[in-house]
Amino acid sequence: MATAGFDRKTVKDVAVAGKRVLVRVDFNVPLDEGRVVDATRIEAALPTINYLAERGASVVLMSHLGRPKGKPNPAMSLRPVAQTLSTLMGGRVRFVPDCIGEASVAATQDLKPGEVALLENVRFHPGDEACDPAMAAELARHGELYVNDAFGAAHRAHASTSGVAAHLPAVAGLLMERELEVLGGLLANPARPFLVILAGAKISDKFAVIESLLGKCDILALGGGMANAFLGAKGYELGNSLVERDRIPDAAKLMEQAAAAGVEVVLPIDRVIAADMTPGVSHRVVPADAIPPDMAAFDIGPATVESIAAAAKRAGAVFWNGPVGVYELPEFAKGTIGVAHAVAAATGHGAVTVAAGGDSLAAVNAAGLADRITHLSTGGGATLELLEGKALPGVECLLPRQ
Ligand code: ADP
Ligand code: MG
Numbered sequence: 150m151a152t153a154g155f156d157r158k159t160v161k162d163v164a165v166a167g168k169r170v171l172v173r174v175d176f177n178v179p180l181d182e183g184r185v186v187d188a189t190r191i192e193a194a195l196p197t198i199n200y201l202a203e204r205g206a207s208v209v210l211m212s213h214l215g216r217p218k219g220k221p222n223p224a225m226s227l228r229p230v231a232q233t234l235s236t237l238m239g240g241r242v243r244f245v246p247d248c249i250g251e252a253s254v255a256a257t258q259d260l261k262p263g264e265v266a267l268l269e270n271v272r273f274h275p276g277d278e279a280c281d282p283a284m285a286a287e288l289a290r291h292g293e294l295y296v297n298d299a300f301g302a303a304h305r306a307h308a309s310t311s312g313v314a315a316h317l318p319a320v321a322g323l324l325m326e327r328e329l330e331v332l333g334g335l336l337a338n339p340a341r342p343f344l345v346i347l348a349g350a351k352i353s354d355k356f357a358v359i360e361s362l363l364g365k366c367d368i369l370a371l372g373g374g375m376a377n378a379f380l381g382a383k384g385y386e387l388g389n390s391l392v393e394r395d396r397i398p399d400a401a402k403l404m405e406q407a408a409a410a411g412v413e414v415v416l417p418i419d420r421v422i423a424a425d426m427t428p429g430v431s432h433r434v435v436p437a438d439a440i441p442p443d444m445a446a447f448d449i450g451p452a453t454v455e456s457i458a459a460a461a462k463r464a465g466a467v468f469w470n471g472p473v474g475v476y477e478l479p480e481f482a483k484g485t486i487g488v489a490h491a492v493a494a495a496t497g498h499g500a501v502t503v504a505a506g507g508d509s510l511a512a513v514n515a516a517g518l519a520d521r522i523t524h525l526s527t528g529g530g531a532t533l534e535l536l537e538g539k540a541l542p543g544v545e546c547l548l549p550r551q
Contacts, residue, residue, distance in 0.1 A: 155326055155333060155550075157321050157329075158321065160322060162320060163294060163320055165205070166205035168293045169260065169292045169294075170206040170209065171211065171289070171291045171292030171294070171317065172194075172197065172198070172209065172210050173212070173298065174197075175190050175299040176191060176227060177212065177213055177215065180224075180229060185230060185233040188233055189510075191233055193527050194210075196323045197322035198210070205262040205263060207257070207261060208264070209266050209291040211291075213272040213307075218272070227267055227269055228244050228269075238265065242266065243264070243265070243266040245266050246269050247269050248273070249287040249290075257291045257292075271307075277307050278307050279308070280311070280312045285309075289317050294318055294320070295313050295316075295317040295319040295320070296321070297544075298322025300325050300328040300527055300528045301528045302543060303325070303531045303541040303542070304528075304531040304534040304542070305542065306542035310546075311542040311543050325544070327524070328527065331503060332532065332535055334501075335468055336538075339501070340501055343464065343465065344366065344370065344468075344495075345365075345468045346370045346372070346471075346473075346488060347359055347372075348488075349375050349470065349471030349472065351393060352378040352399065353396055355375055355470075356403075358537050360403065363407055363412055366468075367412060368463075369412050369415065370456075371416055372417060372453070372484065373472060373474065377390050378396050379403070380438075387446070388443065390447075413460075415453075415460055417446075417450070418453050419434055419436055419452045420436075420437050420440060420446035420447075420449060421447055421448035421481055422434075423480065424444060426447060428478055434450040434451065447478075447480070448475065454483070454484055457487075458494070461492060462491075462498065466502070466503075467495050468503045468536075469492050469504045470506045471509055472512050473485050476508070489512055490518065493518045497521070502523045503526060504525055505525075505526035505528065507529050
């Protein structure tokens with residue numbers, strides 16, 4: 150079988166010296182009172198920015214942050230991000246207070262080779278999300294080449310992600326390339342057995358991705374609130390646990406599809422239960438089919454962690470998305486931390502391991518295991534849509550590699 154092989158041009162395929170290069174990055178970072186709380190996404194863009202700057206390009210960065218809905222909103226300004234980026238890069242970043250208009254174009258035309266500017270939030274104008282061709286043309290005035298490195302926004306067809314490619318030659322950045330190589334490789338030709346661990350709050354968020362991955366994986370482990378629909382399909386009492394009762398038939402259908410495809414399904418065999426989610430609440434482990442009517446399951450129990458760890462031990466490749474419990478509370482975080490350790494151990498045995506999802510990565514980082522997982526995917530919705538087999542507009546717009 151052919152490996153996926155990323156089939157688009159990247160920054161490595163084009164001359165960049167002396168050019169103004171417009172780069173879409175995903176700097177949609179959490180802010181608290183004007184300070185960047187988590188710089189992971191900024192750090193993830195550094196290889197591409199440094200690659201271009203070191204080769205004598207002048208680098209114009211654009212991004213969205215939050216949902217300002219087409220109007221300027223000081224609480225969602227990228228100015229603090231420019232500060233953090235400057236610190237990370239040693240003071241070379243200029244902030245441009247609007248992303249379009251004569252003054253902003255003049256500012257970026259003024260950049261010298263190796264210099265970097267960050268434009269203000271593209272979503273301060275309604276034309277970005279509307280993919281307005283006039284907005285795309287305005288943005289394109291900032292460069293002679295377009296580089297898309299915003300994997301996390303690649304599932305959106307916006308002026309700043311795909312529209313701008315109508316006006317400039319468009320290639321992938323290094324982060325975009327790595328995401329598509331790792332995830333594409335996992336889909337096209339995974340080392341086997343291929344274990345998929347899917348959890349999180351709701352089956353409705355993950356139904357399409359489960360259905361798609363059922364055709365590709367060998368073992369499917371389910372946890373979190375999402376697993377309740379599957380346990381409900383088996384007729385288990387779920388007490389006050391979070392469960393989408395109207396999706397239980399969908400869960401039953403997925404179980405049938407798994408059986409037909411020969412996929413081994415690992416469901417929770419024990420759960421951590423409590424009366425509610427208040428911090429410090431008393432909790433205990435019970436078999437998965439013995440949840441009292443006035444209690445709810447907020448985590449998987451140790452026997453379930455053990456069964457997922459055993460599957461990870463055999464796996465050649467692992468994809469994990471979604472915390473298996475309410476990991477935000479220490480009472481219900483043991484399952485997720487256990488899964489993170491199981492995935493890290495699989496990496497240690499030579500498996501290719503990928504973790505994806507905002508909450509999942511927060512749990513991996515909290516457990517201190519970030520450098521023991523092959524790839525941490527920076528895309529939330531983009532990663533899931535890619536795994537569902539959907540085309541991503543931010544990738545489709547890039548030049549094909551001949
Ligand atoms: P990700 O961001 O990694 O894709 P999701 O957003 O799908 O993950 O799911 C994360 C949320 O699921 C967390 O807020 C967590 O508290 C919740 N969750 C996990 N297990 C349960 C459970 N048993 N009951 C209720 N909520 C749960
Ligand atoms: Mg989430």
